[in-house]
Amino acid sequence: MLKINNLHVKLEEEDKQILKGLSLEVPAGEVHAIMGPNGSGKSTLSYVLSGRDGYEVTEGEASLDGEDLLDMDPEVRAAAGLFLAFQYPVEIPGVGNMTFLRTAVNAQRKARGEAELTAGEFLKEVRAKAAELQISPEMLKRPVNVGFSGGEKKRNEILQMAMLSPRMCIMDETDSGLDVDAMRLVSEGVNALRSPDRSFLVITHYQRLLDHIKPDVVHIMSNGRIIKSGGPDLALEVEHNGYGDLLAEAD
């Protein structure tokens, strides 16, 4: 599904290298987790994969089902099935959450040559999915992320993910700032989406989330590279011992 090979990325505006030869492969149907200290480049990776401005790829490639991702506009990547749940979801004043979702869903359907959802179809679907995530109808009417609590923002990201049914879901620290109940809701939301033709790349600091969303592979990232990959046990190891040993080993 997602293949990243020897990816080197620097900031466009400064001479700062952030990703330094990162390679990663997430096959269809699998859940991979990325853990790593702050500043190792996890968010940068997720932004570069979804096409945000401000970064320059100096070497390497990334593809989704064999198609070069790095040449596509962000909206083309989205229509191709890539989704990023943001670490810091963006507020859009004056734009109803529902309007935003509907515009997004139909933009993608249109780009893929599918018929747009009617108002009725859309409402039915969004209400059902919002209810599962305990997102109130009132929150659906409010402007996108404006005045949402940290947990509400994250649940809203998962709602978008559920509505857009992407094939490749990247989640950037979706668990930070969530209380136990919200964590359970989000994990259930994600687990419900797991399927043989959908993959997840879950960026997290905590083993906690991985108790709910069982990963197939855990990658440890540091200083712009994957320094170690392994099974779910690797996350437990980090939880108990911290990154210290792993980092020393890599050096």
Added chain:
Amino acid sequence: MTGTTDLDVREGVDRETVETVQNMGSYKYGWNTEIEMEYAPKGVNEDIVRLISEKNGEPEWMTDWRLEAYRRWITMTEPKWAMLNYPEIDYQDQYYYARPASMQEKPKSLDEVDPKLLATYEKLGIPLKEQMILAGVEGAENAPAEGRKVAVDAVFDSVSVGTTFKDELAKAGVIFCSISEAIRDHPELVKKYLGTVVPATDNYFATLNSAVFSDGSFVYIPEGVTCPMELSTYFRINAENTGQFERTLIVAEKGSSVSYLEGCTAPKRDIAQLHAAVVEIVVLEDAEVKYSTVQNWFPGDEDGKGGIYNFVTKRADCRGARSKIMWTQVETGSAITWKYPSCILRGEESQGEFYSIAIANNWQQADTGTKMVHLGKNTKSRIVSKGISAGQAQNTYRGLVSMHPRATNSRNYTQCDSLLIGDKCGAHTVPYIEVKNTSSRVEHEATTSKVDDDQLFYCRSRGMDEEEAVALVVNGFCREVLQALPMEFAMEAQALVAISLEGSVG
């Protein structure tokens, strides 16, 4: 349950926007109807003024009123205080009167109507029955109506070509007709109110209008009557080099209410065209008038060629106690906009509101705002202005809030937000505030911001293309004003916001 319904409708509105954006070209109304026109010679002088008056079959008092205005106008000079740059206008190089030749005699059926005129109405989105009525087809009033019920008065170049739903309105006692018809059929009303809100001597453009206005709309709502439907006027400039000078007069008697919509379009031309309208509104005790405009005159091309020069004087006089006026404008068109819809809050406890979206893209220049003149006690006003600049455009908000000595305990609240797209455009805010009593309060808030890259990326990462993303974010920025519009217009306005910003990014 109410909440749900509300939400469903809103959703429909926004969907419409997106669809409309996707289906429209860069300037939807940029077609030109080749209809045979009858012109008066170019230029303005006393003879032209007399000719216009005669063509409209006006009584002598009206001709004299126009001539007096003309004599005044030639002593005046064009105001230059606005933040607008445009080449000198040659007032003698304009046509001051033009009308479709086919309007000289009323057609008997649709077959006799110039098909191009009908095509024009169709492109404007006017329903068939209304098209027939506008085209003056006999018996059209009795044809079955489809769709929405909005009475329309269409002004095509200088002439009103017809008004719909007249009979139904007449049953309620409402008069809705062209101003020239009103001068002929209701001279007592016109004499009583014309020029009492915007005097013929008011300003250069209003005085010119007083001399040469060729048509416009007249509305009279009798005491206690709530107008049974929305009233709407479509103004369209078609003939080349024609100045359009329409005159609108609205009178709302005690305890009455009406909502009036105004839509404007003009074809693409590479020569700038002059437009100077006057709107006067008289609001008596406990009456309420809501006046909404979606102004989409041709803005000129990407290189700043052509477009409409729009110099408009709009003013409402809240004469009665507790009277209320609400101006809502969506100004997306015109190369030059000079426009300050104003409220004279004379009656005690009268209220004025002004909601405005002004979009200037490419080489457009807009200098627009309002005047809130508080004369009576306990009067209230509210100003919400959203200015959007893109391309090389300049957008100025100019607003006056004046509290007179007798306007005790009065309040004003002004919110003035500017949004910049790109770094070659400009936004300016010029507030004038005068408070001449100690018990009144004026609040002014202003913000200027750039369209946020993170917001655009967030939208695009969800699948919207760049233009759709900008349209969505800007529509959000304008939400408060869009919500002040009647639902029918809100859709059109949202679409216009999107269209007028096409090409502003990337």
